[in-house]
Amino acid sequence: MSTIVSAGSTARTERPAPPSTARRAALGRIAADTINVMSRELRPVWHEPASVLFAMVQPLVFLGLFAPLLPDSHGSALQWFVPGIVAMTCLMGASFTGAGLMDEMVTGSHERMLVSPLSRSSLLLGRAFKETVPMLMQTAIILAVATPFSFDLHPVGVLVGVAMLALFSIGVASMSYALGLASDGQPWLFWTVQQTVIFPLLLLAGVLLPLDGGPGWLRWLSDLNPLKYVVQAVRELFAGSWHADVIAQGFAGGLVIAALGLWIGVRGMQRS
Template sequence: MTTTDTPMPSLATPLPQRSPVGTFAHDTGAVFTREILLLLRDPFSLIFSLLQPLMFLAFFGPLLDGLIGGSGIDGSSALQWFLPGILVMIAVFGTGMVGSNLLYELMTGAYERILATPIGRASILVGRALKEFAPLVVQALVITLVAIPFGLTFYPGHVLVGLVILGIFGIGLGSLSYTLGLLSKDREWLFWGVQQSVIFPLLLLGGMMLPLDTGPTWMQIVSKANPLTYIVDAERMLFTGTLWHADVLQGLLAAIATCAVGLVIGVRKVRRTI
């Protein structure tokens, strides 16, 4: 009688390797999940983030109606013009706060523990930026649904495209904010001073609250170098129900360029801190 030994599986058999894209998606998802769970454990911040855009709509909406006679673009509701600017503002403030959360982790030592993990450095930046951007999706739905009874025409597909553009832009801005947080280690005042000095001029020169067409010539020239100008124009065009337009394409290109620059600078800075 002969016996054959069944070969035992080797414990040293390597696990299947993910592709670079799969690894990036997995790591980004892990970072995003960790960060969003921390947000969900703080219901006050979540509720406040939903109330803030409604407050802007309630206070600025009537003023805008009186200023431009209740008409926005092509005779549509003023909300059709005003609401996209609010969404851009929320996205800028949200993703611009990525660096402030990093400052707390630098003080507690949590950041060093994150760097000790095998997570890709780009995934750390993208995951955190997406966590700050995620509430915008909920805010956009809430504020849009609330504005419908007051004359806003809702184009779901166009709004979705607008959110994608804001998401791409937010990743780049969040990465730049992350870089600023690293540069501001042990100097928290530096982060807030630079952030406030940059964000507010960008918003004003992007025509978020008021149109720049009637502004001085120098302001119109400077606004052409501001990526937010093209983002705001793209969002407003999308909210009027127009998808295939040069403004939308320019806004998408401005978002992609900001994302690329932010990731290159951010990843390089993160690697230098290891």
């Protein structure tokens, strides 16, 4: 606080806050807004937990009908297949984020959120972070179903693998949110792009079938898929293995998708 004396009177002028203080205040506001948006988005999950179980129908069908077709030796096929199903569930759930946004755009809820005091970045971040909670619940269900059938559970590896998938989920959810904004109330456009992208990503990541014996061009495309490295690392961790290079590649893949997705999503929100 500085004091300026003029014509026998005293006027006080406040110094502007240092840039670092203003930056911390802005980040604190975004963090608080993000938590509020995340809490709002999670209310339907807490009120209707059956929705999480309903989303598990497809993964459990794959687990029950597809896993027995894979070569099995002392439970090795199940040990290989379960992490892939967990990754598939994570990817599919996060990719639906934009569908929820389009529903809010139709009802006008999205426009009301835009004119609220909440920062626009937090509207994206809250929805993206929210996707990690159903993913944790669904992973717990899959492991609870698979463990009695010769699946070796390694809790520490599972926790690290889930953290890696959470990074990937945040990035995919952000991209889905941006796609919902770009679709501008045209569901056919959203679902066409979503389905066109999701299934090649799953197949090229070796989620359902190993790609080791595939043709060279297929393995080359697989090497360009960040999900491949995430799935490989999650399989290692779920099996209780700790190969540093594989785990580092998995976290790198998750971080790349998270950073890219958040950048695309935040830009989309600022322009909406």
